[in-house]
Amino acid sequence: MEISIREAKTEDLPELLEMEQALIREERPFDPTIRPDPVHYYDIPEFIEQDDVCLLVATSGARIISCGYAAVRKPRHYLDHDTYGYLGFMYTHPDFRGRGINGRIMGQLKSWCRDRGLKELRLTVYTGNSPAIRAYEKVAFEAHILEMRHRL
Template identity: 45%
Template sequence: MSEISIRIANLNDLQTLLEFEQGVVAAEKPLDPFLGEGTLSYYNIPELIAAEHIYFIVAVSNEEIVACGYARIDNSKIYQKNPQHGYIGFMYVKPNFRGQRISTLILESLKDWAKEKALKELRLDVYDNNISAVKAYESFGFTKILVNMRMDI
């Protein structure tokens, strides 16, 4: 395994990040029958890069971007104990770099940023039937708290 470095994403990374976004969509389409057809866009990537309340990072190996993820400061519900929390999103690792603990490096960096912002909790969304992702997040310390359910009518 080559050395992996973490850095803040910038607009020069846009083309690679757009490709990663389609990788996320492709991985999630078989898991979610409610996703639309054709090319889908989940993220406004330039906005994620520019926002002050978002820490968007990439993992780099030999000058190649191989993974990404972000943490965003979100307001919690008024009845929850922490007024704000960090929300983790757009976690993606290129297929030929998976299994090298790169997502752990990204999650550690996002967690450190959230601590610097005095946040007390992190949250994320993951498909319940995405077993490998659920296991990876659980091994990092996340726990399931709520199941979101849907139906066609």
């Protein structure tokens, strides 16, 4: 079946909320500080409406199988750029992984950022999430900063 990519619509909200919960379930083993359910990472309805956010979905037939967003953000005051693109909510249903779908979504998000004059892209990923890290490295991302913590 053909896979197509398009901007998310309000009627996609139920499927996107399910995908958000699937993403949280997959990331919970990497971070014991994620609150118990119910928890949300994103304001998905707001992402669909905002002009400075591009939320994309990949579909196979009528089913949403993957998603991701880019948002215009302000960097720390000491950096050499005024804005950058932040990528997040990168999720592909397990049955569709390994087919380059995430790379296609990221390619379109990169274009969206480039069209807005952004010169820097960033994202965050858990250090233990090797499959995600490999997927991001395939589309030219590289490790930059390691955030460390110590729980008391």
